[in-house]
Amino acid sequence: MHESHNKNRMKHLFLFVSFLCLMASHSGLEAKEISKETIQKVTTELTSQHPACNQVLMQRGISQVASLWQAQDGSDEVFAKFIKENYMADAESRFQLFNKLCTAYEVLLGTSNQVAIELGLPTTLAGPEPTRIDYIMSAFNPYSHLWNDLYENKVAFITILNFPNYTLEEKNELGKNWSREEWAYARMGDMFTSRVPASLRKEAGQANADAENYIASYNIMMGHLLNEKGQKLFPNDMALLTHWNLRDEIKSNYAPIPNAHEKQEMVYRVLQHIVEGTIPQDVINNASYDWAPYSNRTWKDGKEVTLNAEENRRYEHILAHFQAMKKIDQHEPQQPTGIIRNFEGSMEILPSEIEELFVNLISSPQVKQVGKLIQKRLKRKLRPYDIWYDGFKSRSTISEDDLTAQTRAKYPNPEAFEADMPRMLEALGFSKEDATFLASKITVHGARGSGHAWGASGRWQNSLLRTRIGAEGMDYKGYNIAVHEFGHNVEQTIDLYHIDHYTMNGVPNTGFTEALAFVFQKRDLQLLGYNQQVDDNTTLDIFWGLYEIMGVSLVDMRMWQWLYANPDASAAQLREATIAIAKEVWNQYYQPVLGEKDSPILACYSHMVNSPMYLPNYPLGHIIEFQLEEHFAKCASKKEFADEIMRIYQLGRLTPNQWMQQAVGANVSTTPILNAIDTILKKK
Numbered sequence: 100m101h102e103s104h105n106k107n108r109m110k111h112l113f114l115f116v117s118f119l120c121l122m123a124s125h126s127g128l129e130a131k132e133i134s135k136e137t138i139q140k141v142t143t144e145l146t147s148q149h150p151a152c153n154q155v156l157m158q159r160g161i162s163q164v165a166s167l168w169q170a171q172d173g174s175d176e177v178f179a180k181f182i183k184e185n186y187m188a189d190a191e192s193r194f195q196l197f198n199k200l201c202t203a204y205e206v207l208l209g210t211s212n213q214v215a216i217e218l219g220l221p222t223t224l225a226g227p228e229p230t231r232i233d234y235i236m237s238a239f240n241p242y243s244h245l246w247n248d249l250y251e252n253k254v255a256f257i258t259i260l261n262f263p264n265y266t267l268e269e270k271n272e273l274g275k276n277w278s279r280e281e282w283a284y285a286r287m288g289d290m291f292t293s294r295v296p297a298s299l300r301k302e303a304g305q306a307n308a309d310a311e312n313y314i315a316s317y318n319i320m321m322g323h324l325l326n327e328k329g330q331k332l333f334p335n336d337m338a339l340l341t342h343w344n345l346r347d348e349i350k351s352n353y354a355p356i357p358n359a360h361e362k363q364e365m366v367y368r369v370l371q372h373i374v375e376g377t378i379p380q381d382v383i384n385n386a387s388y389d390w391a392p393y394s395n396r397t398w399k400d401g402k403e404v405t406l407n408a409e410e411n412r413r414y415e416h417i418l419a420h421f422q423a424m425k426k427i428d429q430h431e432p433q434q435p436t437g438i439i440r441n442f443e444g445s446m447e448i449l450p451s452e453i454e455e456l457f458v459n460l461i462s463s464p465q466v467k468q469v470g471k472l473i474q475k476r477l478k479r480k481l482r483p484y485d486i487w488y489d490g491f492k493s494r495s496t497i498s499e500d501d502l503t504a505q506t507r508a509k510y511p512n513p514e515a516f517e518a519d520m521p522r523m524l525e526a527l528g529f530s531k532e533d534a535t536f537l538a539s540k541i542t543v544h545g546a547r548g549s550g551h552a553w554g555a556s557g558r559w560q561n562s563l564l565r566t567r568i569g570a571e572g573m574d575y576k577g578y579n580i581a582v583h584e585f586g587h588n589v590e591q592t593i594d595l596y597h598i599d600h601y602t603m604n605g606v607p608n609t610g611f612t613e614a615l616a617f618v619f620q621k622r623d624l625q626l627l628g629y630n631q632q633v634d635d636n637t638t639l640d641i642f643w644g645l646y647e648i649m650g651v652s653l654v655d656m657r658m659w660q661w662l663y664a665n666p667d668a669s670a671a672q673l674r675e676a677t678i679a680i681a682k683e684v685w686n687q688y689y690q691p692v693l694g695e696k697d698s699p700i701l702a703c704y705s706h707m708v709n710s711p712m713y714l715p716n717y718p719l720g721h722i723i724e725f726q727l728e729e730h731f732a733k734c735a736s737k738k739e740f741a742d743e744i745m746r747i748y749q750l751g752r753l754t755p756n757q758w759m760q761q762a763v764g765a766n767v768s769t770t771p772i773l774n775a776i777d778t779i780l781k782k783k
Contacts, residue, residue, distance in 0.1 A: 133165040137175040141182045149188035157186065159263040164256050167294055172250070185257050193261055197284065200258060201601040204290070209557020211242040216553065216563070222312060223565065225545035229312075238308030243297045255291045262287040267443050270754050283600035286752055290602075295430040303423040310416040310709040315548040317341045317705070318384045319369055321348070325391040325398075326365065332358050338384075340567075341373055342703045343549040347576050350489035351499045360479075367484040368392040370703045374681070376413065376674055379406035411670035413708055414677065418670050420711045421662045438659055441712040446608040446719070447754050448767075450656060453715050456722065457649040460769045461688045465776045466646055469639060470692040472783060483698040486647040486689065491640035492621075497629075499575050505627060507572030516564075516573065516581055517543040523585070523626045527619075528737025533745065540596060541588040543581075550580040552587030552616070555595055562591040579623050586619030587612050593748040603751035607758045609713070613720025614727055615748065617641075633728060635779045641728075642776050645721045645769075650688060652714040654681045654701045659712055677702050723759070725772045730763040 142161055146154060161182055168178055187193040221233035229237075249255040262284050265273065270285060277285070322335035339345050349366050352359035369392050372378035379397050382390045388406070389398040397406050424437035434440045442450040460466070473488050474481050510516045520541060524534035542561045550566035566573070566581040573581065590612045598604045606612050621640070625631040657680045662668065668676070681702035690696050706713050727747070734740040747762045756766045765771070 133168055133178050134175055137179055138162065138165055141179045145183065145186055145188070149186075152188040156263065157188075160186070160260040163263045164260050167250075167256070167259065167291070169294070172253075172256075181253065181256065182260065185253075185260055187261050194280075196257070196261055197287065197600075200254075200262075200287065203254075205557050205601050207242075207245060209555070209560060211240075211245070212556040213560065214241060222315065223544075223547055225547050225568065234308070234312055237312070238305050240301065240304050243301050243304070246291075247294075247297055249291075250294060258287060259291050264288040264292050267447050267754070270447070271756065274754060274757050279599055279603070282751075282753060283602045286600075286602040292433055293431045295427050299423065299426050299430070303420075303427065306416070306419040306423045307709070309419065313412070313416055314341075314705045314709045316384050319345060320382065320384075320386045323382070323386055323389045324365060324369070325389055326361065327391065327393050329391075332362050332365065338386075340549050342370065342705050343580075344576065345370055346487055346703075347579075349484050349487050351576075353489045354498055356498060356500075363482070363484055365392055367482070367700070370484075370700060371698075373409075373413070374699045374702045375678060376408060376410045378409050380409040380412070381406045383409065411674055414670040414674040416708050417658075417677075417711075418662075418668070418673055421659075421666075424711070425666060436663060437711065438663065442715075446610070446716070448608070448719075453719070454653065454656065456767070456769055457653055457715075457718060458688075460642075460773065461646055461649050461653075463773055465642070465773055465780070466688075467692055468780050469643060469646075469776065472639075472780075473643070481693045483685075483689070483693050483695050483700050485693055486643075486650070486700070488643060491636045491643065497624075502575035502578075502627075506575050506578040509627075510568070510573035510578065510581075512572070513543040513545050513568060516566075517541070520585065524589075524741075526626055527622065528739070528741035529745075530738070530741070533741070536596075537589055537592050540592045541585070550577070550584055552584040552591065554588070554591035558596055562588045564588050579620065582623040582626065583616045583620040586616035589619070589744070590615045590748050593745060594751050597745070597749050598751050599749075600751075605752050606748070607753055607755045608719070609716040610719030610723055611755070611758065613716055614723035615744070617720060617724040618727060618731075618744075633732065635782070637728070638725070638772065638775050638779060641721055641725050642772055645718055645772070648714070648721065649718045650684055650701045651704050652718055653684050655704070655707050655712060655714040657684070658702075658707065677707075719755075719767070722767055722769055722772070725775075726759065726763050726765065726767070729771060729775075 138161060142158055145152075145157060145161075149157075164182065165178070172178070173181070187196050218239060219237040221227075221229045222237040246255065265285050265288060274282065274285070318338040318340050321333035321337035321339055322331060324333060325331060339348055345366050349363050352362045369378070372392060372395065377395060379388070379390060379395070382388050382397065387399060388404070391397075397404055421437075428435050428437065431440065434444050438450060442448055442453065446453075470481060473485060473490065476490055477485070477488075510519070517538075520538035520543075521531075521534045524537055525531060529537065540555070540561050542563050544563060544565045545568040546565035548567075550564075553563040553565070555562050564581060564584045564587075566584060567577045569577070590606065594606060595604045621633065621637060622631060654677070658673075658677050661676050661680065662673065665672070665676070678699045681699045682697045685698045685701055686696055689698070689701070704714060731740050731743060734743060750758050750761055753761065759765060759767050
């Protein structure tokens, strides 16, 4: 599955959502309830003054300002005076206010994004080992009081009054008939919906930074792994980041290379130890020890030594996220849990709808049929790690060593990849003008971790593409990651620089940027000059990738449900619960196809540690990817393919189903891919 490799998964969107959803204020401030009489009086006066204005919209804005007004903001009289002075009753003055606010927010969000990028460079880019001050500064946010300041100077209230918020249900229903301007106004209404203390935002940011740094340094020194015969199967200098590179190592060993199956078994055992907390802590990112994962024994300088297990460190970071989130919950009356904020707020899809989509596919009879097809191809019984079967990709018939030789020669450094981006875009069908512009807005860096795409928030910035590049150049894994990230960056550039209204920039949720990243990633060999086609194997590959990542996502979702049901749990209890959840999901949906009861492998993803509840975006992205690929298949030429990408990704931040309807004429659904798999299986 080509879900890849973005360790952070769109940090710019995380920052943007943080600004929109975790609006700061000082803790300890008193709430003030504006009287119903005051609200009624000011509403009546405004209605009398502006009889032609939209009464419903005006009442919505007034009531939402009242709900967020606090004692330090002023008395009822101050509230009434503020409403009368700042309500824009006519369309022209409202539109002028909207444009001025867009300019201001772009400056504020864009500048804060620049600060976050610059302070994080030592911890995110390849180079000298970060020092303690680098880690401290990477977590520092000088803008943590920004939203509090905007409430204090009443800019936030001016925004709320004139551009009130709509619920998800209202957006889905009313939005069907909204103009682009009405959508842009509604998105501005999403900016101020709560007042969360700045200290809590800071705590959440610290938890995120700590988890990011933990994961960014979680390398397994593969050249120091031993099988039970004491043999080393991997290159001496190979260091693989969990989980991304470990998973991709399993994928690369579906090619006909020496010791392929044994290597897969060993990596699988390593991943089990990571999930279970039984990995010796001192073998992580440390080449001083040899480690035999099967027996879990360790040696230093040829002498066996006993090392302490990592135990709960992984789960301590998850718990820190949860504890910060719980403190924020009490300041979010409209969305009182992190689960609600993530799905209804950020993804704009109900968690029940997400789970229904996922279970519909992973419990389908098509899964068992495709499993039998894979087993026939492998000529052996399936193993749990075959959830990452990579044989539906044309590259599985090409030695990864050969591919690495090509990519290292072609891309010895980040600058070489950056210089080649215009050619790659033209190869995909983009005009020379579009290719040159899009590439000019993307900067490539060597990453300390697995790689990620970090988008711009202001239209004077470049988005950043980060991928691992070794001393000998970019290996194939790094190249494959880079092409995935390239897709993200193209999306980030189109729907920022080519968007009609600033508040519409971006996509409905990160599943939609993942979809384009997947579309690019599956064409990585085409960009190297191979004859790579989107065909039945591509559909099978997407389907099998969905099967895997949906299970991983269900484990993540259920782990968070467990946390909210057990808010006082310790890290050790969370570890045991997560392993139990992973086994339960495995036994119900995966053991019947892949064998081995009670495998915990579905809990191995690093996103569970450093990106709370992000994982469901991946399967959603794959579902959207398939629906996009079905749409792109109707294109008569590469140019039309590229033109459709440009059109679709200028739709911006509609709700998911609204976006899909305008993009491909259908809601988000697994039915198309299940039907396509049925058609393919009939040919086999």
